[in-house]
Amino acid sequence: MAVDGSLVGRAFPPTKPYRVTDEKVRELAAATGMSWESGDRVPATFPIVLAFDAMNAFLDDVEVELSRIVHGEQKFSYVRPIAPGDVLTATLSVASLRQIGGNDIIGTISEITDESGALVCTTSATLVHRAAEVA
Helix, strand or coil: CCCCHHHCCCECCCCCCEECCHHHHHHHHHHCCCCCCCCCCCCCCCCHHHHHHHHHHHHHHCCCCHHHEEEEEEEEEECCCCCCCCEEEEEEEEEEEEEECCEEEEEEEEEEEECCCCEEEEEEEEEEECCCCCC
16 A cells, blocks of 8 residues: 655654763664764764654554665754754654655655754655555
8 A cells, every 4th residue: 555645744743852872872883883982973873763763653653564664765964963961852754755666755854953942953764665565
């Protein structure tokens, strides 16, 4: 079943506030094969932690199975660096949707904001929702 095209332009509720800590940054760094020490710059890919939560909430809301998703592309655009102590939320919106060969190509944008509401980072993702297999 194809994803509903009326989702384009729809914004989903923000994620719960997430406090960036040295421990969480170190965990992400270790999971990606990097080392990180307090005082180092937070890895540029750190916002994926929040963006992934926002994406999972979006997929649950529109009843899309994660097992049928292939991650096509991810980009990050920063207003300012992320630092331990930041309290961040992500708000996902659907930027585009098209169907190719029965597959849905979903473009999403997640705005990462701090507790004052200021934009910190925007991350965009392309998700391929594979067509259901025909029996």
